[in-house]
Amino acid sequence: MEKRNLYLHTTPVDEAKELYNKEIKKCVSVRKEEVPVQDSLGRITAEAVHAVLCSPLFNASAMDGIMVNAARTAGASEEHPLTLKRGKDFKVVDTGDPVREPYNAVIMAEDLLGVDEDTVQIIAAVSPWSHIRPIGEDIVAGEMLLPGHHRIRPVDIGVLLGGGICHVQVTARPRVGIIPTGTEMIPPGQEPGEGQIIDSNSGMFAALVQQYGGVPDVSPIVEDDYEKILAAVRRAVADNDMVIVNAGSSAGTEDYTVHVLRKLGTVLIHGVAIKPGKPVILAVVDNKPVIGLPGYPVSAYIDFETFVKPVMELFTGAAPEDHPVEEAVVSRRLVSSLKHREYVRVKLGEVDGRLIASPLVRGAAAATSLVRADGVCVIGQNLEGYEAGEKVPVELWRSREEIRHTIVSIGSHDMIMDFLADLLPDLSPGVHLSSTHVGSMAGLMALKRGEAHIAPTHLLDEETGVYNTAYLRRIFPDREMALIKGVTRIQGLMVKKGNPADIRSIRDLLRCRYANRQRGAGTRVLLDHLLKKEGIRPEQIDGYELEAATHMAAAALVKESGVDAAMGIYAAAKAMDLDFIEVGEEEYDFAIERKNLALPFIRDFIRALQSEQFRARVREAGGYGTEGIGEIIRV
Numbered sequence: 001m002e003k004r005n006l007y008l009h010t011t012p013v014d015e016a017k018e019l020y021n022k023e024i025k026k027c028v029s030v031r032k033e034e035v036p037v038q039d040s041l042g043r044i045t046a047e048a049v050h051a052v053l054c055s056p057l058f059n060a061s062a063m064d065g066i067m068v069n070a071a072r073t074a075g076a077s078e079e080h081p082l083t084l085k086r087g088k089d090f091k092v093v094d095t096g097d098p099v100r101e102p103y104n105a106v107i108m109a110e111d112l113l114g115v116d117e118d119t120v121q122i123i124a125a126v127s128p129w130s131h132i133r134p135i136g137e138d139i140v141a142g143e144m145l146l147p148g149h150h151r152i153r154p155v156d157i158g159v160l161l162g163g164g165i166c167h168v169q170v171t172a173r174p175r176v177g178i179i180p181t182g183t184e185m186i187p188p189g190q191e192p193g194e195g196q197i198i199d200s201n202s203g204m205f206a207a208l209v210q211q212y213g214g215v216p217d218v219s220p221i222v223e224d225d226y227e228k229i230l231a232a233v234r235r236a237v238a239d240n241d242m243v244i245v246n247a248g249s250s251a252g253t254e255d256y257t258v259h260v261l262r263k264l265g266t267v268l269i270h271g272v273a274i275k276p277g278k279p280v281i282l283a284v285v286d287n288k289p290v291i292g293l294p295g296y297p298v299s300a301y302i303d304f305e306t307f308v309k310p311v312m313e314l315f316t317g318a319a320p321e322d323h324p325v326e327e328a329v330v331s332r333r334l335v336s337s338l339k340h341r342e343y344v345r346v347k348l349g350e351v352d353g354r355l356i357a358s359p360l361v362r363g364a365a366a367a368t369s370l371v372r373a374d375g376v377c378v379i380g381q382n383l384e385g386y387e388a389g390e391k392v393p394v395e396l397w398r399s400r401e402e403i404r405h406t407i408v409s410i411g412s413h414d415m416i417m418d419f420l421a422d423l424l425p426d427l428s429p430g431v432h433l434s435s436t437h438v439g440s441m442a443g444l445m446a447l448k449r450g451e452a453h454i455a456p457t458h459l460l461d462e463e464t465g466v467y468n469t470a471y472l473r474r475i476f477p478d479r480e481m482a483l484i485k486g487v488t489r490i491q492g493l494m495v496k497k498g499n500p501a502d503i504r505s506i507r508d509l510l511r512c513r514y515a516n517r518q519r520g521a522g523t524r525v526l527l528d529h530l531l532k533k534e535g536i537r538p539e540q541i542d543g544y545e546l547e548a549a550t551h552m553a554a555a556a557l558v559k560e561s562g563v564d565a566a567m568g569i570y571a572a573a574k575a576m577d578l579d580f581i582e583v584g585e586e587e588y589d590f591a592i593e594r595k596n597l598a599l600p601f602i603r604d605f606i607r608a609l610q611s612e613q614f615r616a617r618v619r620e621a622g623g624y625g626t627e628g629i630g631e632i633i634r635v
């Protein structure tokens with residue numbers, strides 16, 4: 001079996017879905033089961049449900065008051081109030097009480113003039129049936145309460161019970177077998193050894209299966225061995241309605257999934273024009289759908305939504321539910337290939353009334369991009385992408401309301417942005433902070449294009465030695481700008497614990513392996529400044545070209561790889577348990593257009609900055625100063 005799968009042909013997404021759907025429909029049969037109405041929330045009705053009882057079950061008073069015979073009230077007026085006697089003319093009723101012959105109308109208590117215990121006067125006649133809910137007003141026995149294919153909601157449960165139904169026929173939950181494969185995989189919770197990977201996908205699949213109304217059945221991890229995978233698939237197919245085999249879907253020498261599925265059944269598709277998610281396998285084994293999903297989490301998720309969910313809907317009878325789509329302005333150029341339909345995760349924010357989509361990292365292994373995403377921009381296979389500023393359709397993964405109350409920050413990274421994102425919804429319910437880390441300079445450019453509310457920045461003006469203001473003046477010559485004072489922070493060289501390479505100053509970078517930050521990052525500007533002061537040229541630094549996107553990513557390189565030093569902030573070094581050699585202090589502030597200072601959520605942001613909770617977190621992290629925090633500097 002030591003051969004590679006070369007699947008050069010990739011089928012367009014819709015074609016693959018249609019072909020598979022046609023084939024699967026032949027073998028999927030919907031099973032029904034009866035469940036107590038009380039336990040039916042979220043289940044799908046297998047057939048229409050009809051009421052067995054009327055509601056109300058009898059003619060019922062709709063108000064507190066008295067019941068009368070309407071004819072008896074004729075002639076009552078303000079000039080000629082009519083006197084009624086208890087027992088003879090009326091009976092007292094409460095809301096919901098039955099109203100029977102000879103009574104046929106109810107008068108509200110507030111419309112009665114009390115004379116004594118047993119006597120009232122009325123000043124208007126009433127018509128028959130007033131304030132009476134007639135039998136079957138809401139539900140008539142035999143009436144259809146819910147159609148088939150309907151997802152049962154709390155209000156439906158109320159109506160079913162009211163209509164005399166205690167048990168309801170729903171579609172049975174499909175059992176979905178999940179087989180994680182890979183010799184390098186370990187279950188979550190086990191200490192990973194060299195080269196081992198935590199099986200995080202199975203947990204995600206199990207949750208997705210539950211979300212879409214199925215019952216997950218996760219097998220133990222199967223190593224990359226043809227016979228073992230074959231046995232696992234056989235077992236899972238026998239025990240379940242459908243099966244997912246995870247990883248080993250592509251062209252590696254140990255990617256056995258497709259060979260196993262060919263041996264056991266029919267592989268209809270291997271390779272779809274979708275990115276991420278290309279190596280998906282759509283097969284049928286023993287009349288049951290079996291889908292091979294790629295190992296990379298983002299690919300696996302996109303393929304699950306695209307191919308597994310529709311099959312589950314065949315079993316559950318649920319109507320396909322799609323995310324709402326809205327038009328957004330894309331903040332960066334998005335290049336895509338005609339070879340596939342591409343799903344680009346985006347952060348969304350509303351700035352100056354426009355919905356702005358900022359693309360997140362596109363790697364298929366970047367699972368956090370799924371967590372951080374507010375939506376996804378789907379670039380059709382017939383498109384080569386979009387230019388910055390172009391309108392693009394975006395599937396929303398969060399509500400429009402939530403997006404509207406989100407402060408969009410684009411710029412330099414600091415851990416205080418995480419503290420603030422965590423604190424804000426606590427201090428100002430409903431307000432969120434979304435921060436994208438692209439470096440100080442790129443953040444200011446995004447602010448200029450109207451894609452962000454604030455841009456965190458720490459840029460040193462070499463001539464004046466002053467942070468931030470000079471850049472704002474230069475980049476926004478004709479706009480009224482301001483800086484919200486943030487923190488001062490200690491910058492330094494992060495080195496391995498115990499400083500084995502004995503690094504004491506910038507000059508020592510000449511004899512070690514360094515990791516830099518991306519172009520336009522304030523930390524890189526500071527390094528360049530310090531190198532210049534020492535008369536060192538960038539090309540003399542080994543690793544000047546190696547770029548980390550954040551302080552923490554730079555610290556992780558020092559901690560886990562052959563890198564000896566990276567410039568960063570004290571808090572990152574401390575968080576990663578690294579040693580730290582101080583090189584200077586800098587100012588990390590928030591650039592903003594002055595007109596936006598009045599936005600309610602910007603006031604919330606400033607309040608959060610000045611809160612005792614925030615100061616406490618910053619003190620705990622260490623390496624920060626908070627003098628003047630939250631003050632406004634006009635630029």
Ligand SMILES: Nc1nc2c(c(=O)[nH]1)N[C@H]1C(S)=C(S)[C@@H](COP(=O)(O)OP(=O)(O)OC[C@H]3O[C@@H](n4cnc5c(N)ncnc54)[C@H](O)[C@@H]3O)O[C@H]1N2
Binds near residue numbers: 197202249278295364
């Ligand atoms: N020569 C080629 N190599 C690859 C191609 C190709 O066309 N030619 N396709 C690439 C694409 S696209 C994808 S997507 C991946 C799919 O990989 P596999 O499905 O074969 O998965 P593995 O190689 O076994 O694993 C890859 C990677 O996925 C992660 N993984 C796997 N299982 C799990 C799990 N249960 N939980 C969490 N993460 C998991 C892990 O990082 C693995 O290293 O192939 C490319 N290669």
Ligand code: MOO
Binds near residue numbers: 364
């Ligand atoms: O299809 Mo893979 O998912 O592009 O990375």
